[in-house]
Amino acid sequence: MRPGDVLPVRMLVSSVVAIARAIRVPLTVDVEGGYSDDPAAVEGTVARIVEAGAAGINIEDGGASPDLLCLKIERARRAGQHFGIDLFVNARTDVYLRGLAPEGNRAEEVLSRAALYRNAGASGLFVPGLREPNEIKAVAADAGLPLNVMAWPGLPTAGELAQLGVRRLSAGSGIAQALWGKAAALAGDFLKTGRSDPLGEGAMSYGDINALFGRR
Numbered sequence: 001m002r003p004g005d006v007l008p009v010r011m012l013v014s015s016v017v018a019i020a021r022a023i024r025v026p027l028t029v030d031v032e033g034g035y036s037d038d039p040a041a042v043e044g045t046v047a048r049i050v051e052a053g054a055a056g057i058n059i060e061d062g063g064a065s066p067d068l069l070c071l072k073i074e075r076a077r078r079a080g081q082h083f084g085i086d087l088f089v090n091a092r093t094d095v096y097l098r099g100l101a102p103e104g105n106r107a108e109e110v111l112s113r114a115a116l117y118r119n120a121g122a123s124g125l126f127v128p129g130l131r132e133p134n135e136i137k138a139v140a141a142d143a144g145l146p147l148n149v150m151a152w153p154g155l156p157t158a159g160e161l162a163q164l165g166v167r168r169l170s171a172g173s174g175i176a177q178a179l180w181g182k183a184a185a186l187a188g189d190f191l192k193t194g195r196s197d198p199l200g201e202g203a204m205s206y207g208d209i210n211a212l213f214g215r216r
Contacts, residue, residue, distance in 0.1 A: 031049060097128045
């Protein structure tokens with residue numbers, strides 16, 4: 001198991017159940033590296049996710065061998081077939097995120113992995129950290145899979161990304177990180193100065209918050 005695959009699967013499954021019950025659109029779930037380096041165990045985990053209500057997954061190579069992710073993709077698709085669904089498998093490659101190839105060779109490495117993941121049954125390609133327009137255009141044109149990129153400093157706008165061939169833009173952890181940063185700054189200021197006014201700036205009302213939790 002790779003570093004990062006630490007969320008207890010039971011907690012992930014319970015979260016999927018709760019989300020699937022509250023939404024009316026297809027749900028895709030980030031399963032990181034599948035929470036195991038054993039493809040059979042990954043199949044079992046994905047089966048639980050699908051049974052809980054997921055229509056798709058993100059699954060990543062991280063720093064592991066691309067061949068291992070290929071085996072996981074194959075087993076993930078098998079898990080979907082067990083429940084009679086064509087599971088959308090968004091294969092994430094961390095070539096850019098982890099610097100798994102020298103600068104200048106990363107797009108080529110991504111395309112090499114994309115071919116493997118496509119042949120293994122991937123439905124899409126997710127490349128966090130990819131942000132240079134020429135490289136985005138090259139990957140989108142030659143990957144043979146719909147390209148998903150992640151919000152990143154310096155990334156072109158959504159409209160520009162669409163022109164470059166990107167099919168999906170993910171916020172990733174960006175919104176959550178921004179919220180935690182804002183919360184830390186507000187708490188720090190409040191403890192230091194005792195000022196109340198900053199706490200009300202841009203705050204959502206109780207009514208609006210309750211309405212969000214009350215949606216079915």
